[in-house]
Amino acid sequence: MSAAEAGPGMSHDAPPSAQGRLETFLSTFEGKVAAVSALAIAAHVVLRLLVPDGAESAWALAPLEVVVVAGGAPLAWQVMSALARREAGADLLAVISIVASVWLGEWLVAAILVLMMSGGSALESAASSRASATLAALARRNPVVGHRLLGPDLSSGTADVPAAEIAVDDLVAVFPHELCPVDGEVVQGHGTMDESYLTGEPYVVPKSVGSTVMSGAVNGESALVIRASAIAADSRFARIVGVLREAEEQRPPFRRLADRLGAWYTVLALTLAAAGWVVSGDPRRFLAVVVIATPCPLLIGVPVAIIGAISLAARRGIIVRNPVALEEVSRVRTVVFDKTGTLTYGRPSLTEVLAAPVPVGPGRQGGQHDVEARADSLLAAAAAVEAYSRHPLSTAVVAAAQHRGLALPVVDEVSERAGRGLSARVGGHSLLITNRVHAGEIDPSAVALLPPAGTGMECVVLQDGRYAATFRFRDEPRDEAEEFVAHLRGRHDYERFIIMSGDRASEVDYLAARVAITEVHAGVSPEEKLALVRERTAQGPTLFLGDGVNDAPAMTAATVGVAFGTASDVATEAADVVVLDSSMERLDDLIHIGRRMRTIALQSALGGIGLSLVGMVLAVLGQLTPLAGAVAQELIDLVAVLNAVRVVAVRGAPADFQYVPADTSAITDQPELIPASRPAAP
Secondary structure, eight states, X not given: OOOOOSSOOOOOOOOOOHHHHHHHHHTSHHHHHHHXXXXXXXXXXXXXXXXXXXXXXXXXXXXXXXXXXXXXXXXXHHHHXXXXXXXXXXXXXXXXXXXXXXXXXXXXXXXXHHHHHHHXXXXXXXXXXXXXXXXXXXXXXXXXXXXXXXSSSGGGOEEEEEGGGOOTTXXXXXXXXXXXXXXXXXXXXXXXXXXXXXXXXXXXXXXXXXXXXXXXXXXXXXXXXXXXXXXXXXXXXXXXXXXXXXXXXXXXOOXXXXXXXXXXXXXXXXXXXXXXHHHHOOHHHHHHHHHHTOOHIIIIIHHHHHHHHHHHHHXXXXXXXXXXXXXHGGGOOEEEEEIIIIIBOSSOEEEEXXXXXXXXXXXXXXXXXXHHXXXXXXXXXXXXXXXXXXXXXXXXXXXXXXXXXXXXXOEEEEEEETTTEEEEEETTEEEEEEOHHHHHHHOTTHHHHSOOOOSSEEEEEEETTEEEEEEEEEOOBOTTHXXXXXXXXXXXXXXXXXXXXXXXXXXXXXXXXXXXXXXEEXXXXXXXXXXXXXXXXXXXXXXXXXXXXXXXXXXXXXXXXXXXXXXXXXXXXXOSEEETTOOHHHHHHXXXXXXXXXXXXXXXXXXXXXXXXXXXXXXXXXXXXXXXXXXXXXXXXXXXXXXXXGGGOOOSOSOOOOOOOSOGGGOOSSOOOEEEEOOOXX
């Protein structure tokens, strides 16, 4: 085997800090208005305490008047523009309430409404900025420089040029651990490349003369020379960027819960207010109704519930980047899984040791016990040698030997040649770990003994120049994956489960059978994933779970996009929600938190609206003055907010899914190995 790093060795962006989120909030006009409004209200309170007759003092009212006029007017213009587009919701009644409050001289109420309106808009603007952040993260992954050869081979030297200037048929050197700048074909060298975050396949791919390479793939330990087959603008990486940009631009807008409720509430409130004015002939009844109808339970109660849910999620290792996801996740009935790193561990595991038959005499072979003993012996020897290699499969071999408690023999010498494998002297025997083609060249009799090529990865072990065993590897399902899928069906009433993967059909079918999912789409590109998710989302709310760059476009098209882990900064930027520790239990936490938030937010909103309706009827009948209506509205707001803060009042974990292995004394990521013998050659 060729040595290679298990991953690209590149830095990833951490989830945004509290300071970063505050800076994003304050970077918008609405965020600045919210901050100034809060300061103005605080200044008003202080001046009321310090200035004689402060409640009516021009000095005490001045900060409120400035912020209401300077900040409220632009917000009102935005709402009126939305009204012209027939998109108005709860904010429309808030603007009318601000005007009514100013008319009544209730500047404090008006300033509080400006604070609520601007704060909510700033939160939405911060969430919508994910589009540019996603593309910026992808741009950081974009190969920008290539090493163009000055002659026919590396000895001629190279010149660094922008990747955009590399032409078709140019020879380009790709040095260890670098990003491949363009699509092409290897013409010199042997090595490996990590294409996992482009294709979704969890393996490092061997590369030799004639192998195709993709722009954006991470080279392994060996330098390669490639011949460019396309310019950078036509590369695989560029196509992913284009698909993601298109997905962001065509992302369907979601209406906030407050807007959906506020649309009909605004019409009802204005109708009652007009009726009170017409019946009584007193415009003060209109003002009284509008003041008591101020939609603070919507503008305050719902955001408080959302903020509480975001805080609760953060305590569980879940970063909510788009608050709309909390409103939508409880409505989802279709879940789409990317295969690698979500339902699987995203790394190869040794699943089978297929040992050659053990000869015990002329024409006789050993029994099953002998085969198992030899399989353990070969595994221990291979693990001892693989400890000196950095190939990802080496880690799987060593882990399997440790899991079985095998004692590793002493290695006397070891060497590794690109494309030829790993050779060593161990336990008095020569050992070669290689591929089936090279094994057949060394031991022609191995061709008849080798098992049929499997669907995953494999390596072949030769001992003393003779075929000894085949090791098979798979990206195994998570231990809890099947049980979690069943939990979603039974506990959360999920109806449709889909696996989409760029991996081979045989690998995806194997996983689907293990986790009891019947709808499978294998070998799909990011463009095809995007189209499929759009189609499913048009049929009903969807949740997409992925972890790589190739998943980012589909995440933006789903109702709720969830990134598992932080291995890809592009995926975390594109996602609505990031589950930091790649745990199924955390995903169940998210579903429960979203459901709890939605329930409590509706309680606050509908309960507040119900109390406001009672007050509006009293105001229409002349039983509630504008001043009394303002006081009553503050009490209603207090009740709505106190109810909303219950979102965070959760003892223990929100989730009710907890995977407990059958044998808790042997928790491991390694599956049980299956030693098996092959029939003797005829």
